[in-house]
Amino acid sequence: MKWNDVKSTYPNEWVVFEAIQAHSEDNERIIDEIAVIDRFVDSIEALNRHAELHKQNATREYYFFHTSRDELRIKEQRWAGIRSL
Numbered sequence: 001m002k003w004n005d006v007k008s009t010y011p012n013e014w015v016v017f018e019a020i021q022a023h024s025e026d027n028e029r030i031i032d033e034i035a036v037i038d039r040f041v042d043s044i045e046a047l048n049r050h051a052e053l054h055k056q057n058a059t060r061e062y063y064f065f066h067t068s069r070d071e072l073r074i075k076e077q078r079w080a081g082i083r084s085l
Helices: 003-009 043-056
Strands: 014-025 028-040 062-066
Touching: 003 028, 014 043, 028 043, 043 062
Parallel strands: none
Antiparallel strands: 014 028, 014 062
């Protein structure tokens, strides 16, 4: 799905989704294709679901946004430090 399709299908809701196709451009992550995993009225529930999914598979691109947003704006952050194992 495209973001506009998600917005019209799930109006005024929080959606947790996986980026199926995405690319980087000017320090932003551009999401081309979305697979909606879950939807919520409450942002805390969406955050918890996102955290659960990320914990299960940290290599996949999971996000959560409210469908009132006109577009997805995702700033990329580069990690400069060392992570513990």
